[in-house]
Amino acid sequence: MRTLVVLAWRNIWRNKRRTWITAASIFFAVLLSTLMVSIQKGAWDRMEESVVNYYFGYVQIHGRGYWEDRSIDRAFAETDSLRRLVEEIPGVETTVPRLESFALAAHGERTLGVMAVGIDPEREHAMTRLRERLVQGSYFEDDEEAVLVAEGMAERLDIQAGDTLVLLSQGYHGVNAAGKYVVKGLIHFGSPELNRLMVYLPLPVAQYFYGADGLITSIALKVTEKDDVPQILATLQQRLDTTRYEVMDWHQMMPELVEARAVDTAGNYLMLLILYLIVSFGIFGTILMMTAERTYEFGVLVAIGMRRLQLSVEVWLEVLFIALLGTLLGFLASFPLVYYFHRHPIDLSGSPEMAETYAQFGFEPVFPAAFEPMVFLGQAIVVFIITSVLALYPFWKIGRLQPVTAMRH
Amino acid sequence: MNVLDITGVTKVYNPDTVPVHALRGVDLEVSAGEFTAIVGPSGSGKTTLLNLIGGLDRPTAGQIRINGIDLATLSANKLIDFRRDHIGFVFQSYNLIPVLTARENAEFVMLLQKRPRAEREARVTQLLREVGLEDRMDYRPTQLSGGQQQRVAVVRALAPRPRFILADEPTANLDSVSTANLLDIMARLNREEGVTFLFSTHDQRVIDRARRVVRLEDGQIVSDEVFDR
Ligand SMILES: Nc1ncnc2c1ncn2[C@@H]1O[C@H](COP(=O)(O)OP(=O)(O)OP(=O)(O)O)[C@@H](O)[C@H]1O
Ligand SMILES: [Mg+2]
Numbered sequence: 001m002r003t004l005v006v007l008a009w010r011n012i013w014r015n016k017r018r019t020w021i022t023a024a025s026i027f028f029a030v031l032l033s034t035l036m037v038s039i040q041k042g043a044w045d046r047m048e049e050s051v052v053n054y055y056f057g058y059v060q061i062h063g064r065g066y067w068e069d070r071s072i073d074r075a076f077a078e079t080d081s082l083r084r085l086v087e088e089i090p091g092v093e094t095t096v097p098r099l100e101s102f103a104l105a106a107h108g109e110r111t112l113g114v115m116a117v118g119i120d121p122e123r124e125h126a127m128t129r130l131r132e133r134l135v136q137g138s139y140f141e142d143d144e145e146a147v148l149v150a151e152g153m154a155e156r157l158d159i160q161a162g163d164t165l166v167l168l169s170q171g172y173h174g175v176n177a178a179g180k181y182v183v184k185g186l187i188h189f190g191s192p193e194l195n196r197l198m199v200y201l202p203l204p205v206a207q208y209f210y211g212a213d214g215l216i217t218s219i220a221l222k223v224t225e226k227d228d229v230p231q232i233l234a235t236l237q238q239r240l241d242t243t244r245y246e247v248m249d250w251h252q253m254m255p256e257l258v259e260a261r262a263v264d265t266a267g268n269y270l271m272l273l274i275l276y277l278i279v280s281f282g283i284f285g286t287i288l289m290m291t292a293e294r295t296y297e298f299g300v301l302v303a304i305g306m307r308r309l310q311l312s313v314e315v316w317l318e319v320l321f322i323a324l325l326g327t328l329l330g331f332l333a334s335f336p337l338v339y340y341f342h343r344h345p346i347d348l349s350g351s352p353e354m355a356e357t358y359a360q361f362g363f364e365p366v367f368p369a370a371f372e373p374m375v376f377l378g379q380a381i382v383v384f385i386i387t388s389v390l391a392l393y394p395f396w397k398i399g400r401l402q403p404v405t406a407m408r409h
Numbered sequence: 410m411n412v413l414d415i416t417g418v419t420k421v422y423n424p425d426t427v428p429v430h431a432l433r434g435v436d437l438e439v440s441a442g443e444f445t446a447i448v449g450p451s452g453s454g455k456t457t458l459l460n461l462i463g464g465l466d467r468p469t470a471g472q473i474r475i476n477g478i479d480l481a482t483l484s485a486n487k488l489i490d491f492r493r494d495h496i497g498f499v500f501q502s503y504n505l506i507p508v509l510t511a512r513e514n515a516e517f518v519m520l521l522q523k524r525p526r527a528e529r530e531a532r533v534t535q536l537l538r539e540v541g542l543e544d545r546m547d548y549r550p551t552q553l554s555g556g557q558q559q560r561v562a563v564v565r566a567l568a569p570r571p572r573f574i575l576a577d578e579p580t581a582n583l584d585s586v587s588t589a590n591l592l593d594i595m596a597r598l599n600r601e602e603g604v605t606f607l608f609s610t611h612d613q614r615v616i617d618r619a620r621r622v623v624r625l626e627d628g629q630i631v632s633d634e635v636f637d638r
């Protein structure tokens with residue numbers, strides 16, 4: 001085997017120019033695709049994270065049927081035993097109770113449909129870092145007759161901290177809900193959609209507003225490890241009374257998001273497929289030339305007693321070395337680039353048009369590249385598979401090689 | 410015992426399209442230690458015969474036995490190993506692997522046989538010295554003259570101590586000095602190592618050095634003479 005490695009290594013330098021050209025094509029393919037995959041993955045991870053961490057959480061518990069109709073009538077009480085049952089599950093860090101419904105918000109002449117959510121200020125902060133996202137004013141206390149308003153919405157309503165906001169809605173079992181609240185602060189949301197929609201009230205204040213004393217519509221779970229989600233979900237299904245409650249993970253709550261990512265990723269893979277197809281043709285050309293111009297030599301080698309399999313492996317190693325060279329150089333170049341875009345996200349918010357487009361999909365036009373070994377490893381595996389498949393040609397060719405015929409060349 | 414027994418060998422190329430009768434019923438016996446030339450005009454079947462003896466091709470009819478082993482009984486892979494272990498080959502030209510040095514080329518067959526490093530080095534160093542290449546051991550083939558390359562090829566063939574060495578026109582591309590030099594070396598190794606040489610040629614100077622001359626014409630042996638030299 002050592003001999004084969006030495007032979008292969010020296011053989012690829014017989015035609016330096018061809019080796020470098022082939023390696024360069026692999027280099028560009030690897031560079032381009034690691035960059036593409038990292039940026040695409042990074043953008044989606046960031047988006048999912050912002051939607052999940054800023055509000056939804058990886059798992060939520062609702063009254064049965066709530067996610068379907070979002071009716072406040074499906075509210076339930078957060079009893080101590082319920083809370084304990086959920087928080088005892090390994091991997092669940094905290095639970096966050098909420099009472100959510102839609103309302104009409106008015107300030108001066110302007111009105112806007114909003115989501116008015118009652119929260120426990122401390123528990124909410126523990127999960128979504130709400131207090132840190134204040135851009136104006138201050139955070140509220142448990143029983144203050146005050147609201148926190150999302151930045152985008154404040155802009156639309158032309159409202160500031162210290163102003164008064166009027167909320168109108170239909171409460172629990174159809175009671176009329178109306179209230180006037182001081183705007184205590186403005187909050188920033190990563191997701192432009194949430195940034196336009198959210199108004200927070202202290203939970204007791206919201207319960208009074210909606211006429212839903214002691215009730216909540218959902219419990220969001222803060223999970224330590226994203227990977228634990230399926231396990232936690234299964235445990236909840238088992239322990240909760242599923243005739244009264246429903247348990248959902250973020251995939252189920254946001255199928256559009258999951259689907260959009262899948263479509264985008266598929267498009268990306270299609271491009272990579274085309275890219276690698278082109279590169280494969282280049283590598284194959286090199287293999288064709290390599291085997292054709294050395295037919296006589298192969299004939300001699302088989303004649304003096306080299307097994308065809310050994311010879312095939314030697315040629316495969318040559319292809320592999322060239323590919324390895326291209327891949328390593330590709331990594332060398334893409335590592336710093338990907339890392340740069342990881343630390344310095346591509347920011348399109350400067351361009352209002354782009355920003356608007358992305359806002360429609362619910363996310364900020366800021367794309368940090370994912371910097372993950374899996375992305376690089378994936379590329380290495382792809383290149384390895386391609387070269388190995390292409391090396392089947394010399395295997396086939398050498399397998400049928402007759403020394404006498406080969407040496408008549 | 411004979412190292413080589415050939416009985417009734419015929420070879421027909423392209424039997425289905427334009428049949429070429431390259432060999433028509435060849436019988437030949439070669440015993441250990443011979444230094445034998447196969448001669449004949451171009452197209453007489455010299456290369457064909459050597460290829461069949463070396464197991465590089467199969468005869469259309471007849472039997473070839475080396476040390477009593479019928480080559481026809483060996484599978485394709487067994488045949489490759491058999492060549493590696495029992496037969497040395499020297500071809501007309503381009504014998505050597507361009508990316509290996511003279512020493513590495515000379516060791517190559519022993520390496521395929523997985524002989525220990527020390528044994529390989531000792532053997533090859535000694536042989537390369539004998540053929541006058543001690544100061545060229547680390548040269549690549551392109552840095553060697555044609556005659557030097559052929560000498561390396563002879564060393565490669567000889568190093569693993571095969572039953573015999575088949576050389577198809579080993580001097581065809583050499584000038585007269587290199588030819589004489591190579592033949593001196595082959596004759597000496599034949600004497601000292603006792604290895605059987607079987608080579609083809611149409612060069613009279615080479616024929617004059619052989620101790621036995623088998624003449625082929627039109628695929629048949631027309632004369633077989635032994636000389637005392
Ligand atoms: N692979 C082949 N296919 C068809 N015909 C062949 C093949 N090899 C050799 N022949 C023919 O067989 C005959 C014998 O050829 P061979 O090469 O054995 O002769 P030779 O004595 O070695 O000639 P030379 O001195 O020119 O090398 C020739 O007529 C040649 O054309
Ligand atoms: Mg010939």
